[in-house]
Amino acid sequence: MPSRPYWPPRAGALAAVLFAIALAGCGAGDDGNRAAAPTGQAREAPGGELTGVMLDMQLNEVSGLTASHLHDDVLWLHDDGDNPPRLFAVDTRGSRLATFGVEGVTKTDWEDIAGFELDGTRYLLIADVGDNGGLRRTLQLHVVEEPTVLRNARVQPAWSIAFRWPDGPRDCEAVAVDPVRGEVLLVSKKREPPELFSLPLRPPAKELLTAQRIGTLAGVPTPDAERAAASPRRARLDGQVTAAAVSPDRNTLAVMTYRYLLLYPRPANGNWADAVAGTPRTSELPWLPQAEALGWSPDGRSLYATGEFIPAPLYRIDP
Template structure:
């Protein structure tokens, strides 16, 4: 969470920073010193987030109900709200989520369950490692893109099995009735699961499934040049499950990892195998990732305004 600047100052900063953002994007979308050593997916600039309401974006999911529409939410310290934007980054509508307390929203997932389309909001951030319980809120995806208020269809309260941890990456496997959660700061990252539709009112304990293999370690040269940044490069900041339910995409501050799940395998087996790893295009603090509704690409953006909105074809 960051201290918010006055709107007039924020607009000035956006105006000044915008040419630099476009120059970085036009310069190849990736850090030139990374490409020789690691693969780079094809990334196209879909749009740019310029709206000051879209500062601190920490969750992204592609709509399964509206063509070329993305859902976004922002970090803690802001009202409990969801934004509908087009695939160029323009805000279409804002939805206030009522009846919930927003502590630290960190990820967003879109899914279909029992014939309805839903969005899952993950209030799972815990920078200080102090939260005893965390919440997941499920809202039905709005049919109309007009400013409105939403109520959760259901909420899930849970805790970790062995003490607090930060978590910014959550995905939904509706076919298996399972929510997947990936820890942020522990190395290697840990994978947990929760039931998607548990009995109401219960405090659940997340089940630890295993750890993620293949998360790149800090590069020695990067450690010399930018030690602080290099040490956090491998922290997981978002996750998303492909619409066919077969590939878990995981984002760190520097990389995109794809974990395919073989027929008959579970997610513990899938993340134990070496993933496909590629370097992300340039992003100002990579925080939000979501598969496109057609499953052929992923959208990604960062936390600061202005921020590029990419469509990445792995």
């Protein structure tokens, strides 16, 4: 089920989006109401360019985003909650182009999506890993071929991965893929600091896997005392991880929280555990109604970001 930390789902949302549009048109990147950055933690000015607004109610509760590498200016999205298992092709202005039902899977709580190429074929990995209550014993990743034609249709998984956590249930909303290493990366949501796990992208056999914990994320911002006192619930949630994506050149892991964008460079000849152990480049996100979805542009020069609840702005962020 979707998590609803603090953004109002509908009441006042349209006014807030129109306000964000006005700010974007003026070149501003902040809503003017954010608390000051935590003391001693430098912040870059948000650099979000508004490319569109999603108004289609079919796109309510979007929880994952990745850019297409087969279709220009197309993003793949999915939703969570009690909605059917489906993928949406959406243009970068926020208009839905096609809907694809995913057959042969049970949808519990889809929370992220990652695109990748393997052996000359483009794929989309759908992460059914959400667990707000910490109750799920097993979780699933489903891999489908990226559709080559954008019209309503049905797709089936090319393969699926069933797995469990090594030490009991936990919530997770962030998944990324490194196809060169043959690795799926998963970042926990509510643990402090967030934990990084790894799974094989193409397991040799159909069996229940156990995710391997390979590190923790350094440098996730923590609120200062003033913010914690003024808005304790928001302050607690600011650093919870809701999306992740590996850049096309495999040099950077982008991590989204409800308030921040963190970029972890991978050291030369290093792995992703080495990357998240270092200090990230950190900036505040532009205004989003519950930031949940993030993905790199195909050229790796920017990231697309949006949130749950309609209407929702769609941003391109130059890191």
